[in-house]
Amino acid sequence: MSEANNDYEDKVLRCVVCGEDFVFSAGEQSFYAERGFENEPKKCRECREADKAKNNNNSSGYKQRKLYDTTCALCHGPAKVPFVPVGNKDVYCSECFQKKRAENNDSYSRNNYSNNQNYKNN
Helix, strand or coil: CCHHHHHCCCEEEECCCCCCEEEECHHHHHHHHHCCCCCCCCCCHHHHHHHHHHHHHCCCCCCCCCCEEEECCCCCCEEEECCCCCCCCCCCCHHHHHHHHHHHHHHHHHHHHHHHHHHHHC
């Protein structure tokens, strides 16, 4: 341990989640100080680990997006989409959406290329 640990003494803190006492060691205090952390931990190790485990199940850290059931406008099969389908707009299943997207990108690329060629020839 470094000499900086001598500036600190173990502290007993109370976890805000479970209410149990836990030790905020001199080494941990030194670690916090070295990194500029100004606040002491609020949760015991077990509660912090439980939070991490819960958050790892949803690795993005964002709430799970609600999916809506609908029918694909191309193949007429079932589709799940992350938005509320509106009656007058075509909605596609994942497979048809990818196909349509690829077709649109190909036609855009061809049109864009030919437009650039015409521009250069003028």
